[in-house]
Amino acid sequence: MTNALSVRALTKKFGDKTAVDALDLDIRAGELYALLGPNGAGKTTTLRMVTGLLKPDSGSIEVFGANVITDPTAAKAMLAWLPDEPALYDKLTAWEYLEFIAGLWGVDAKTAAPRAEELLKLLGLWDNRDERTEGFSRGMKQKTALAGALIHDPKLLMLDEPLTGLDAAVARQVKDLLQQRARSGGSVILTTHILDVAERVADRIGIIQHGKLLAEGTLAELRGRAGGDNATLEDVYLQLVGATQAGAN
Amino acid sequence: MFGPGGVLFLLRHEMLLIWRNFRATGKGRHVRRIIFYSLMIALLGFGGYWVARLLSEVTPEPTPLMLGAVGAAFVILFSLMLSQALMLITESLYQRGDLDLLLSSPVPLWRVLIVRMSAIAINVGLLYLILTGAVFVWLPYFGGWAWMSFAPSVLLLTLFATAAGLVLARVMFATIGPRNTRTIAQILASLVGAAFFIATQIPRLTEDETRAQAMRELFERAVPILGDASSPISLPARAAFGIGVDFWIWALVSLAAFILAVWWYASNFAADAAAISGVGGRKRRVARAAQKMQSGVRQTLVRKEWRLLRRDPLLLSQILLPLLYFIPLFAVFGSRFGDQGFDRISAAGFASAFVLMLTSFAASLAWLTVSAEDAPDLIASAPVSRDEIDNAKALAAAVPSVALLLPPAIGAAIFVTPAAGFWMVIGGAAAIISTCLIAIWHQTPGSRKQFRRRTRGSLMLNFGRSFVALGWIGATGLAVSGWAIFAILPALVSLGLLLALHESRPPVAERGAAL
Numbered sequence: 001m002t003n004a005l006s007v008r009a010l011t012k013k014f015g016d017k018t019a020v021d022a023l024d025l026d027i028r029a030g031e032l033y034a035l036l037g038p039n040g041a042g043k044t045t046t047l048r049m050v051t052g053l054l055k056p057d058s059g060s061i062e063v064f065g066a067n068v069i070t071d072p073t074a075a076k077a078m079l080a081w082l083p084d085e086p087a088l089y090d091k092l093t094a095w096e097y098l099e100f101i102a103g104l105w106g107v108d109a110k111t112a113a114p115r116a117e118e119l120l121k122l123l124g125l126w127d128n129r130d131e132r133t134e135g136f137s138r139g140m141k142q143k144t145a146l147a148g149a150l151i152h153d154p155k156l157l158m159l160d161e162p163l164t165g166l167d168a169a170v171a172r173q174v175k176d177l178l179q180q181r182a183r184s185g186g187s188v189i190l191t192t193h194i195l196d197v198a199e200r201v202a203d204r205i206g207i208i209q210h211g212k213l214l215a216e217g218t219l220a221e222l223r224g225r226a227g228g229d230n231a232t233l234e235d236v237y238l239q240l241v242g243a244t245q246a247g248a249n
Numbered sequence: 250m251f252g253p254g255g256v257l258f259l260l261r262h263e264m265l266l267i268w269r270n271f272r273a274t275g276k277g278r279h280v281r282r283i284i285f286y287s288l289m290i291a292l293l294g295f296g297g298y299w300v301a302r303l304l305s306e307v308t309p310e311p312t313p314l315m316l317g318a319v320g321a322a323f324v325i326l327f328s329l330m331l332s333q334a335l336m337l338i339t340e341s342l343y344q345r346g347d348l349d350l351l352l353s354s355p356v357p358l359w360r361v362l363i364v365r366m367s368a369i370a371i372n373v374g375l376l377y378l379i380l381t382g383a384v385f386v387w388l389p390y391f392g393g394w395a396w397m398s399f400a401p402s403v404l405l406l407t408l409f410a411t412a413a414g415l416v417l418a419r420v421m422f423a424t425i426g427p428r429n430t431r432t433i434a435q436i437l438a439s440l441v442g443a444a445f446f447i448a449t450q451i452p453r454l455t456e457d458e459t460r461a462q463a464m465r466e467l468f469e470r471a472v473p474i475l476g477d478a479s480s481p482i483s484l485p486a487r488a489a490f491g492i493g494v495d496f497w498i499w500a501l502v503s504l505a506a507f508i509l510a511v512w513w514y515a516s517n518f519a520a521d522a523a524a525i526s527g528v529g530g531r532k533r534r535v536a537r538a539a540q541k542m543q544s545g546v547r548q549t550l551v552r553k554e555w556r557l558l559r560r561d562p563l564l565l566s567q568i569l570l571p572l573l574y575f576i577p578l579f580a581v582f583g584s585r586f587g588d589q590g591f592d593r594i595s596a597a598g599f600a601s602a603f604v605l606m607l608t609s610f611a612a613s614l615a616w617l618t619v620s621a622e623d624a625p626d627l628i629a630s631a632p633v634s635r636d637e638i639d640n641a642k643a644l645a646a647a648v649p650s651v652a653l654l655l656p657p658a659i660g661a662a663i664f665v666t667p668a669a670g671f672w673m674v675i676g677g678a679a680a681i682i683s684t685c686l687i688a689i690w691h692q693t694p695g696s697r698k699q700f701r702r703r704t705r706g707s708l709m710l711n712f713g714r715s716f717v718a719l720g721w722i723g724a725t726g727l728a729v730s731g732w733a734i735f736a737i738l739p740a741l742v743s744l745g746l747l748l749a750l751h752e753s754r755p756p757v758a759e760r761g762a763a764l
Binding site: 051052053072073074075076077079080081083087088089090091092096098099100101102103104105106107108109112113116132148 | 541542543544545546548549550552553556557560561623624625626627628629630631632633634
């Protein structure tokens with residue numbers, strides 16, 4: 001079966017600093033994968049390269065078999081990217097924003113309109129659909145951006161810190177939606193600093209530091225590596241990250 | 250005053266921010282910048298030297314005529330300063346920056362505001378400070394003591410203009426509310442700034458004799474008012490001439506006006522600031538007939554750009570206001586056409602002027618639609634090629650420009666000759682296409698909010714752009730006047746420059762998406 005995402009020996013340097021260092025990563029279809037790591041570990045850089053926003057120095061990236069570097073259009077058509085700061089047009093309404101995204105991804109209007117209605121209703125934005133997003137709260141903006149990411153029904157959804165700044169109710173809504181998406185066969189990658197979220201929703205977890213994958217597996221597998229069935233993800237994470245930091249020092 | 254939270258402490262902070270902003274606007278290597286500033290200082294110093302030398306040989310005579318002339322210059326300066334101050338005052342409220350931080354600190358409100366407004370006054374007066382300062386430093390060397398109060402008088406005018414700007418902004422807040430103030434203030438500031446230019450052009454609408462007569466009458470009326478040594482209106486001019494205590498009275502008046510204006514402004518500031526912070530929160534609904542959507546990448550992008558433009562009156566006014574400068578020009582042609590109809594030469598002049606205006610309009614619009622993007626990552630992550638996106642965005646600028654071109658071109662075809670209309674369309678279209686292509690090749694990416702602050706590329710690029718436009722303007726004029734064969738030369742110059750601008754474009758990766 002084709003992987004949703006295959007990353008091989010991916011490297012990106014910014015001057016002397018190596019942000020991503022010969023990274024190998026495989027995300028299976030229908031999987032919810034959480035990529036964890038401290039600030040500056042290379043999580044966002046990796047996802048930005050997958051999305052085609054950054055050009056890798058070396059390595060390869062394939063999304064459902066489409067090479068992101070040689071055939072970016074085909075790969076992008078299957079992708080959706082939700083950055084940590086939702087990028088909306090404040091003078092457009094939520095409905096117009098979805099219309100715009102649908103148009104960019106080449107979704108037929110007859111398909112896009114009912115899909116937009118469904119998403120806006122699901123995310124509790126239906127009554128606000130004709131309001132300009134400039135008046136939206138942080139949570140509403142995040143939900144609008146999420147609806148935008150889902151309007152073209154991407155095969156691989158990538159989210160960078162999707163729960164930052166959201167209140168508990170909205171965060172719960174987003175988590176449910178992501179799990180639902182994975183259950184229905186969609187692939188999801190998310191980066192987060194909230195370990196509890198990764199522990200609860202992710203099928204597999206990857207821990208990255210200094211641009212390298214330190215460990216990867218299900219929560220049980222990671223616990224096994226940490227040497228205790230009762231260990232929390234936080235214990236595992238701190239053990240792994242702490243060990244390399246101590247080694248680096 | 251000097252300690253943390255004191256006036257000078259805050260003023261230093263403001264000056265640091267102004268300096269950093271100033272430095273951030275200038276691109277280029279450190280050495281190149283040093284050479285540029287050294288040349289500017291040398292040039293100013295040289296100019297100042299000669300002006301100071303010439304002035305020192307003349308004793309300032311505050312005759313009614315001289316007072317009137319200086320008074321008129323002060324009126325013009327005041328209008329320009331007021332325009333800039335009004336713009337900066339309203340912007341300082343809407344683009345809060347560190348204002349919330351300062352207001353949440355235990356520093357008294359009046360102190361924060363007096364420093365911020367002083368910084369605005371300094372910002373407004375900086376250019377005049379540099380220009381008059383270049384002369385001022387040489388005056389003692391040549392013994393031109395009698396002219397020494399001229400520069401300080403101009404700088405005091407800055408304080409007075411800032412005070413007037415504060416009063417005007419406060420009145421606008423009270424009468425039309427915070428939501429409209431920003432847009433209206435912007436338009437008003439531009440109108441005030443343009444007023445002098447437009448006013449000087451109005452006499453051109455009349456015949457030479459009538460114009461000369463009108464100017465004489467205007468002068469005869471203005472001199473007794475501005476040059477009346479007993480009138481308070483001539484106070485700044487008298488201060489500039491260093492008459493007795495007039496300079497000190499002018500200093501007191503402008504300083505008092507500034508302090509009183511800040512005090513009045515501060516007394517309502519909390520309410521105004523609260524009203525502004527609520528501006529973005531109002532729910533603005535857009536009426537829509539049915540739950541329909543439209544497909545197609547190009548249509549989607551064009552519609553998005555038009556929607557964003559239409560819903561941002563501030564930006565729209567910034568694009569449209571430069572067109573005001575062309576009104577007197579077209580009024581001249583209009584009056585001539587009304588009197589005797591258009592001959593080919595008049596038509597050529599009109600066509601050239603129109604292509605000039607069209608280029609200015611298209612350049613602003615193309616720059617905005619192509620470069621200004623609030624969600625660049627979203628666009629770059631879409632499965633659409635960079636070229637498709639750029640072309641669609643340029644199209645969003647080209648269509649309104651063509652719509653502006655067609656009516657006068659049809660008019661020229663009907664009232665002059667069909668060939669005149671044809672050449673006007675060709676010249677106008679070439680200018681629009683060139684402008685859009687340059688906007689694509691030399692993008693300056695940024696958000697729409699940064700529109701006003703962003704420069705449109707390097708000096709060389711601006712020169713190139715201007716000369717491409719001039720080529721098309723010349724070619725259109727020549728072709729419309731019946732010398733189409735001679736139009737080939739300026740057209741070729743434009744094409745050559747366009748080619749050079751194409752070759753000097755930055756790589757695609759620097760203009761947007763990596764892949």
